Amino acid sequence: MDEPATPRRVAVGSTNPTKVEAVRRIAGAAWPGVEVIARDVPSGVSVQPVGAAETEAGARQRARHALAAVPGADLAVGLEGGVDPAGYLLSAACALDGRGRENVAWSLRMPLPPEVVRGVLAGEELGPLLERLSGIEGIGRGPGAVGLFTRGLVDRTRLWEMAVAGALAPWLTPQWGWFLRDEPAPASGRRST
Numbered sequence: 529m530d531e532p533a534t535p536r537r538v539a540v541g542s543t544n545p546t547k548v549e550a551v552r553r554i555a556g557a558a559w560p561g562v563e564v565i566a567r568d569v570p571s572g573v574s575v576q577p578v579g580a581a582e583t584e585a586g587a588r589q590r591a592r593h594a595l596a597a598v599p600g601a602d603l604a605v606g607l608e609g610g611v612d613p614a615g616y617l618l619s620a621a622c623a624l625d626g627r628g629r630e631n632v633a634w635s636l637r638m639p640l641p642p643e644v645v646r647g648v649l650a651g652e653e654l655g656p657l658l659e660r661l662s663g664i665e666g667i668g669r670g671p672g673a674v675g676l677f678t679r680g681l682v683d684r685t686r687l688w689e690m691a692v693a694g695a696l697a698p699w700l701t702p703q704w705g706w707f708l709r710d711e712p713a714p715a716s717g718r719r720s721t
């Protein structure tokens with residue numbers, strides 16, 4: 529497979545400002561002038577994904593739907609937040625769909641306090657739960673859990689930035705042969721069709 533071309537139009541499968549801004553910052557820094565277009569698309573998973581597999585599946589499906597929803601997009605980004613039951617960690621996945629080339633990367637994973645874990649275990653969605661406990665309206669569209677629990681040292685936009693930058697690596701350094709077929713593909717990560 530050829531090296532991926534520089535994307536000109538990037539679709540994002542969400543209108544959550546933390547996600548859209550993270551893609552604008554990272555893609556804009558990588559490719560000045562790149563167009564970033566946001567669309568709300570289904571994730572195909574539950575509103576509160578639990579575990580890495582469901583979170584990654586949500587990110588992949590958002591990317592696939594976003595690519596279809598934005599005419600002329602040559603790359604699509606799906607971002608999905610999850611809670612991992614192994615240690616009850618907050619997690620954040622970024623999936624890219626570049627028309628036959630895919631990649632997934634993760635951002636910071638951090639433990640959640642016991643009260644939050646209890647709420648999620650009882651079936652509550654993280655966003656509304658954190659709003660209730662912190663009193664911060666729309667927390668998931670601003671500081672996020674990471675901003676709340678790190679006292680603003682890292683906000684949710686920065687959390688996504690890390691995942692987006694990691695997922696973009698094959699497009700940023702194509703000379704490393706990321707999509708060559710003779711390399712064994714990891715269980716979670718790049719895949720070419």
Ligand SMILES: O=P(O)(O)OP(=O)(O)OP(=O)(O)OC[C@H]1O[C@@H](n2cnc3c(O)ncnc32)[C@H](O)[C@@H]1O
Pocket residue numbers: 541542543544547575576577607608609610653654655656658667668669671672673674684
């Ligand atoms: O508009 P979309 O893209 O759906 O954005 P979202 O924030 O609702 O959706 P996610 O899939 O990223 O997150 C899944 C759920 O977890 C919540 N969530 C995840 N991470 C969070 C965080 O850091 N802070 C607050 N809520 C979070 C969020 O409110 C959702 O209920």
